[in-house]
Amino acid sequence: MAKDKIMDKSIIKQEIFYFLSAALCSFILMEIFWPRVVLAYLNLNWLLLIWLVSAISLLRKR
Amino acid sequence: MQNIIWKKLTPALKLRLIFGLVLLVLITIFLYFKVVPGGHITYHRAWPRGLASGQGFIYDFKPGERLDISDPEILKMIGDPLYFSLFTPRPFDRAQVTVTYRDGLASTTPILEIGALKNKLTGSYELRPLENKILDDWREEWTVLEAAVGQALVLQAEENYRSVADFFSDLDRGELRGCDNGLTACLAVYNYPFRSVYRLPDGEEISALEINQPLRGAHQFYVYLRPGDWQFDLTFVDLNLDQAADPITVSVSRETVPVVSRELSDKNLEPISGRSEERSLSLPVTAESAGVYKVEIKVSDDIVISSLRSPSDRLVFINKIWPVSGSGGLRLYTDSSYLQVKTFNPASLGKIIFGDRTFTVDQTYKQFNFLSSGEIRLEKDDLILETNGVLAFNQEALFNPSVKGIDRFFVPNPDLKYILASYKPPFSSGEWKEATAELTLVDAHREDGRYTLLLSVPGLGAETPGSFLEIGQISVELKGRTLWQKIRSWISR
Numbered sequence: 185m186a187k188d189k190i191m192d193k194s195i196i197k198q199e200i201f202y203f204l205s206a207a208l209c210s211f212i213l214m215e216i217f218w219p220r221v222v223l224a225y226l227n228l229n230w231l232l233l234i235w236l237v238s239a240i241s242l243l244r245k246r
Numbered sequence: 247m248q249n250i251i252w253k254k255l256t257p258a259l260k261l262r263l264i265f266g267l268v269l270l271v272l273i274t275i276f277l278y279f280k281v282v283p284g285g286h287i288t289y290h291r292a293w294p295r296g297l298a299s300g301q302g303f304i305y306d307f308k309p310g311e312r313l314d315i316s317d318p319e320i321l322k323m324i325g326d327p328l329y330f331s332l333f334t335p336r337p338f339d340r341a342q343v344t345v346t347y348r349d350g351l352a353s354t355t356p357i358l359e360i361g362a363l364k365n366k367l368t369g370s371y372e373l374r375p376l377e378n379k380i381l382d383d384w385r386e387e388w389t390v391l392e393a394a395v396g397q398a399l400v401l402q403a404e405e406n407y408r409s410v411a412d413f414f415s416d417l418d419r420g421e422l423r424g425c426d427n428g429l430t431a432c433l434a435v436y437n438y439p440f441r442s443v444y445r446l447p448d449g450e451e452i453s454a455l456e457i458n459q460p461l462r463g464a465h466q467f468y469v470y471l472r473p474g475d476w477q478f479d480l481t482f483v484d485l486n487l488d489q490a491a492d493p494i495t496v497s498v499s500r501e502t503v504p505v506v507s508r509e510l511s512d513k514n515l516e517p518i519s520g521r522s523e524e525r526s527l528s529l530p531v532t533a534e535s536a537g538v539y540k541v542e543i544k545v546s547d548d549i550v551i552s553s554l555r556s557p558s559d560r561l562v563f564i565n566k567i568w569p570v571s572g573s574g575g576l577r578l579y580t581d582s583s584y585l586q587v588k589t590f591n592p593a594s595l596g597k598i599i600f601g602d603r604t605f606t607v608d609q610t611y612k613q614f615n616f617l618s619s620g621e622i623r624l625e626k627d628d629l630i631l632e633t634n635g636v637l638a639f640n641q642e643a644l645f646n647p648s649v650k651g652i653d654r655f656f657v658p659n660p661d662l663k664y665i666l667a668s669y670k671p672p673f674s675s676g677e678w679k680e681a682t683a684e685l686t687l688v689d690a691h692r693e694d695g696r697y698t699l700l701l702s703v704p705g706l707g708a709e710t711p712g713s714f715l716e717i718g719q720i721s722v723e724l725k726g727r728t729l730w731q732k733i734r735s736w737i738s739r
Contacts, residue, residue, distance in 0.1 A: 195258045203265035210273055220695060221280045221335050225300040 194242075201242050204235040280335040283729035289332070292719040294319035304720050306331040312707075314714060321717040326355075327702040333695050338726035341685045345376055345701070346718040348678050355705040355713060356380050357654050360683050362690040363698040367493070367546050368464035371700050372690075375437050376681035377672045380652055384665055398438070401665040413664075427661050429649065436652040436667040439502065444538050444647035446470050446560065455559035457639060462570040462628075463547040468540055468636065468647055470560035471533040478531065478541065479555040484523040486516050488548045495544040498531050505539065506531055524552070538647040540564070559643055562636035569627040578622040579644050582635030584655045587614045591628045599623040612708075617655070654704050678718060687724075 208231055211222045222228065252260070279287070291304035307313060312325030332341070343360055351358075356379035361371035384401050391400040391410045400413050406423040407413040416422050417429075420443045425432040429443065446452070452472060460483070484492050491514035497507035508529050516523065533539065543551060550570060569576055585600050587607050598605045601618030607629065621641070622631065631637065634653045638644040650656075652665065672681035690697050703715055727735075 192257065196261065199258060199261040199265055202262065203269060206266075207269050207272065210269065211276075214273070214276060218280055218335065220301065220333055222276055223301050224303055224333060224335075225276070225279070227300060 197238065197242050201235070201238045204231070204238050208232065208235050281729060282336060282724075282726070285338075285726045285728035285731070286724070288721060288723045289334075290719060290721045293321045293717060303333045304330060304722065305333070323701065323703065323715040323717065324706065324713070325708075326704055326706040327700045329698060329700050331696045332699055332722060334692075334697065334724060335695065336726070337687070337692060338724040339686070339688050340725045341687050341697075342682060342723040342725075343685060343699075344680060344682045344719075344721040344723070346678055346680045346720075348716040348718065349377075350712075350714045350716065351703060351706065352710045352713045353379075355654065355703050355710055357702075357704055358681070358715065359702045359704075360685070361700050361702070362685045362687060363700070364690055365544060366691045366693070367495075368544050370464070372686065373700070373702060374683035374685055375669050376683050377679065378436060378652065378667075378669060380654075380656055381436060381665065381667055381669055382671050385671070388665070399665075399667045399669055401667075403663045406663070417666075422664060424663050425661075430646070431659065431661040432663040434650045434652055434656070434658070434662055434665050435648075436665065436669060438666050438668045440649055440666065444470075444645065445536070446645075452558045452560060455556045455561055455643075457554040457556075457561075458552075459576065459639065460570050461551045461554075462568045463549065464543060464545050465551065465567065466540060466542045466564045468538050468562050468564060468645075469556055469558050470537070470645070471531070471539050471558055472536045473533050476531045476533060476557035478529040478557070479526070479553075480529070480543070480551060481524060481526045481553045482510075482545070483550045483552045484512065484525060485548050485550060486519050486521055486523060488546070489517045490514070490546065490548075491517075492546050492548045494525065494527060494549060495542075496527060496529050497542050497544070498529065499540050499542070500535075500537065559640075560645060561643060562638045562645060564636055565634065566630065566632045567637045568630045569624070571627055574624060574626040576624045576627050578624070578631070578637050578639060579620065579641045580622060580633050580635055580637045581619075581644060581646050582633035583617060583619050583657060584633065585616045585618070585622065586632040587616065588612065588630045588632075589628060594626045594628040596625040598625065598629075615655075615705075615709075687726075 208228070211226070211228060211231065214222050215228070255263070289303035291302055307321060307328060307330045309325075309329075312323060312328050314322035314324050341362070345360065347358075357375070358377040359373040359375050361373035364370050364372050381399075381401075388401040388403055389405055391402065391407060391413060392398075398410060398414075400407070400410055404424060413422070420429060422429060422432060452470065478496070480496065482494055491512040493512050494510040495507065498505040506529065508527060510525055510527050531539070545551070567578065585598075587598060587605075589595065589607060589610055592610055595607055595610065598607060598616065600616050600622050601620040603616070603618045605614065605616045607614055622637075634651055634655065636644065636646045652667070670682065672679040687697060701717075706713055706715070
């Protein structure tokens with residue numbers, strides 16, 4: 185049971201990382217094609233920081 | 247069935263699907279705000295900014311020296327004018343700008359205006375009023391006639407009219423009650439496109455005119471033409487002092503209706519070389535009726551108009567002239583009661599005789615305001631002269647088809663009986679005021695998705711120490727074509 189939970193957590197962390205990576209890539213691509221369309225609403229630096237934290241946490245677990 | 251498929255998926259796949267859906271929703275939201283399918287959106291910017299993640303749509307307030315930067319959380323304007331950018335993800339047709347502000351302004355700065363950049367080359371802005379304290383004062387003293395539609399505001403000194411319709415009916419005929427000395431003496435306008443009714447007496451001779459006084463940058467002038475086919479010949483010198491190309495556009499209009507326009511492109515083969523290039527342009531004009539025509543020469547400051555040949559000597563420059571021959575001893579005439587003078591050239595510092603008074607221009611990059619009237623005698627030129635009236639090279643040619651406009655130097659003459667304006671006073675709530683202006687963006691300059699806007703308090707600066715305008719919020723409501731209208735226009739092409 186405890187093993188399952190640990191696995192669930194690591195899956196969630198991994199999926200969050202994938203989600204953040206995909207979001208970051210999509211938003212950067214959108215910014216390349218239509219400048220400021222995302223940046224006007226959302227500071228991508230924050231997203232990059234969250235993505236970095238997620239990546240470190242995933243690597244540390246492994 | 248769907249339930250069975252969902253149950254068969256691994257937890258990782260389920261999560262991936264949910265996150266994928268969230269990402270899709272986010273991308274759709276961003277695309278929705280990029281396209282603005284309804285053609286209507288509002289952007290805000292408030293000070294202090296509070297919690298905001300994005301860069302926003304209203305930003306880049308400059309130049310910095312016209313802002314009080316002691317508290318970065320507030321926007322305090324201490325110099326005029328202040329420029330800023332409005333980013334829009336797509337073009338729009340109209341903008342309704344609402345500014346909330348706290349006014350610590352001196353009595354010498356009674357006007358607050360906002361505008362959008364129309365022409366990058368000439369730096370011309372179409373300004374709209376936010377507040378005009380001169381008009382607000384007159385509203386208290388005079389009788390107000392206000393039209394329900396169209397925002398036309400008529401102020402009258404005596405109760406000559408009871409309805410706006412009666413007033414406009416008389417105005418269309420060029421006769422207003424109690425105006426014994428003519429319309430131009432008894433009427434003043436503000437932000438109102440008043441049609442010119444100027445007619446030269448039939449017997450008066452009109453001859454050709456050649457101006458060989460070099461003039462730098464964009465200029466516009468009124469010229470009186472009788473019916474016939476005429477031609478304007480202009481020669482230009484491209485100084486090639488800057489990097490950008492310098493196209494030349496000359497256009498003629500009659501009562502805001504375009505008559506003819508011609509453009510000279512610039513291949514820009516020798517930017518910043520300092521080697522002058524001569525270019526010439528001839529503009530044939532067919533005048534269908536006698537009257538005042540407006541000629542606009544749209545060029546950058548890198549272009550000097552070296553000569554101008556006009557079929558009519560009834561020619562007056564509107565608001566601004568920048569003579570640059572370097573020879574000096576120039577005489578000009580104006581109908582304005584003030585003159586604003588600025589120079590960028592230290593060699594041009596010196597004396598100016600305006601009317602019967604002598605003034606000194608002793609600093610470069612500073613705007614001097616001189617109050618007098620009549621003849622202007624320049625010891626040296628390369629001075630930018632600006633007025634709220636017209637300027638001519640000889641006194642006989644001086645005429646002004648426009649009625650007097652209300653600006654910060656406005657002094658009413660004893661004959662003034664009516665003021666016609668398109669103006670709504672601001673709404674006050676305690677020490678904060680809220681004013682709205684409608685801007686046309688169809689022909690506004692848009693570069694990299696940005697419109698350039700200007701906030702102006704004429705006179706605010708070094709002459710008014712301690713004065714300020716604190717902006718609390720700027721809200722821009724934009725209206726343009728809907729997605730459906732855009733698709734229909736593509737289909738109909």
